[in-house]
Amino acid sequence: MAAVPSAAAGPVANGRRLGVIDKDAQNRIETAIAAAELRSRAELVAVIAGRASDYRATGIALSTIGAFLAGIVVWAWVPWSDTSRVLLTEFATFIVLLAVLELTPLGDRLTPGHVLHTAAQRLARAIFLEQGLARTLERNAVMFFVSVAERHVEIIADEAIDAKVDQAQWQGIIDAFTDKVRTGALEAGYIEAIAALSKVLATHFPANGERVNAVSNRLIRL
Template sequence: MIDDGMRDRIAAAIQRAEQGTRAELVAAIAQRADSYRSNALAAALAAALIAGLAVWALLPWPGPVEMLAAELVAFLLVYVLIAFTPFGVRVVPAARKRRMASRLARLVFLERGLASTEEHCGVLFFVSAAEHYVEIIADRGIDRAVEPGAWEKIVAAFTAAVKKGEVEQGFIAAIDTLGALLAKHYPADGSNPNRIPDRLIEL
């Protein structure tokens, strides 16, 4: 999804955006927000049970070895499929996917120091690819300054671009728009150190 050229161009967009503002802007993308091991375990146990029942029902004289082998194979196949492949995310309930992606976004916001800027003007543009989740998290200073609905419009424009296959264009447009908003409310004054590297964070 992200190649070297795209990384460089997105990094350049972040750098341009931050040159005009004393706010901190971070863009991050996660391949998936969680491994969903609990979902994988539950599905694998169910698959093992079904496999054992199938062997008992279909074979004329099933023994414990045959049943155990079928259960083990079914358990391992389903667990690996859900925990380690993109297909697994599809069987996870939508509410859980949103919850885990939102949780990861907030962890990134805190870990990158966006909640500890002096003027409370840190902003995170967060994407979780497997969950198709996009969110902008802003500290209270910039969140109060920006007009209502501004973040949602940026997210909607990015989502529309991704649906058309324009991932890079969507990222850069979102960063440019965020940079303009931050420059409007927190213009650069030469006193703000760039504490966070200007690059796309990949998780």
């Protein structure tokens, strides 16, 4: 399996939320995949994940640091504090901070960008393998992947496609896909990327009559 150039979409512009993929939007994405597959022999799959990881390590680390600092403050600034009071403060601070970081978007925002990027990439590659996209007869499967919490956009192609499609073409498609996600146009991002890539695939893997749809066209939700 070979991965095409990929890009994390980064923070959504102007604080916009990503567009919602409801049933109608899902149907339109699946229709776009079906139409694209009529033009070539490639297998196309779209995947949307709510998040790639729970990033519990971030919450635990930051809560531990916060609890330690709270204990120092109590010990230094509260004259009547004793060991039990300091420990109680640290415990309470840890629980409160952990709850906030786990139950709100703050934990994701405080997680380093490279950690978010790596988690999303790992999930994308795991899904590519789990869905059997690296086992198609012509090694010509493509997956369009978005992880919402990480604002991560990626296209992964198997080796036959990666070997034939020009690097500049890949980058243009992924950049346009990423830009759509940044503005909140999630559905449009999928559909336009699928349409753009289908034109390229029709050149390298033209349809040759009746074909077997080896992979379902349904949008995969995680």
